[in-house]
Amino acid sequence: MINVAVIDDHALFRIGLxxxxxxxxxxRNIYEYAGFKAVEPLVGSWDVDIAFxxxxxxxxxxxxxxxxIKETNPRTKVVILSGHKEEFYLVNAMEAGVDxxxxxxxxxxxxxxxxxxxxxGDKFFSTEISxxxxxxxxxxxxxxxxxxxxxxxxxxxxxxxGYSSKEIAAELNVSPRTVETHRANVLSxxxxxxxxxxxxxxxxxxxxx
Numbered sequence: 001m002i003n004v005a006v007i008d009d010h011a012l013f014r015i016g017l018x019x020x021x022x023x024x025x026x027x028r029n030i031y032e033y034a035g036f037k038a039v040e041p042l043v044g045s046w047d048v049d050i051a052f053x054x055x056x057x058x059x060x061x062x063x064x065x066x067x068x069i070k071e072t073n074p075r076t077k078v079v080i081l082s083g084h085k086e087e088f089y090l091v092n093a094m095e096a097g098v099d100x101x102x103x104x105x106x107x108x109x110x111x112x113x114x115x116x117x118x119x120x121g122d123k124f125f126s127t128e129i130s131x132x133x134x135x136x137x138x139x140x141x142x143x144x145x146x147x148x149x150x151x152x153x154x155x156x157x158x159x160x161x162g163y164s165s166k167e168i169a170a171e172l173n174v175s176p177r178t179v180e181t182h183r184a185n186v187l188s189x190x191x192x193x194x195x196x197x198x199x200x201x202x203x204x205x206x207x208x209x
Contacts, residue, residue, distance in 0.1 A: 002024075002027045002115070004030045006051075007034075014032050036064070044072050046073065049075075103129055125161065130162075148189065152185060159183065160199060186198065
C-alpha cells in the first residue's frame, strides 16, 4: 500500500487531486499540506512513499521543498506538479533530484500510471513535459551530440515517457530484445550507464536533434 502527501497551496487543486487518488486501491493514506512550513518538521519521520509538490507554493519554493525531502528522507519519491513547462523549471527540478515532473493538465489515467512508474523506481514525465523535451531535442542540432538513428530516436521518446522495454516493443511492433539493443546503443553513444542518466543529460543540456 502507498502513502501519499500532496503539497499544494491551491485548495481546489488539492481537492481534485486527492479525489482522483482515493479511487486508486493501491493508495492507503493521503496527507494534504498547503505549504512547506507545515511539512518541514515532519519529513524526517513521516511514512510517505510519494510526495506531490507544487513547484510554486506561494512565497515558498516547491523546488526547495523537493530538495529538502530528498535529502532528509530519501525513501520518499518526489514528483513535481506544475503549470510551468519552461525548460528552466525542468532543469532545476532534475538538479533537485526529483523522481518525476507532471504538468497539471495531466489526465487521470496518466497520473495513476505515473504513480506506478515512480514507485517502481523509474523516472516519470507526463506527456506535456516529455513532448516538450523531445521537441527541443529534435529542433536544435548541437555540436558534440551523438547521431541517433530514427529507431533510436523513437526509443528515446518512449523512454522519456516512462515506458518499459516491453511497452516500447509493443508500440513499435518489435521484440523487447530489439528495444534493449537500441537502448544500449543510445547509452553507448552518450557514454552513459542508465536511462536515468540519459534523461538527465537530455534535460540539462537541452539536447535537440
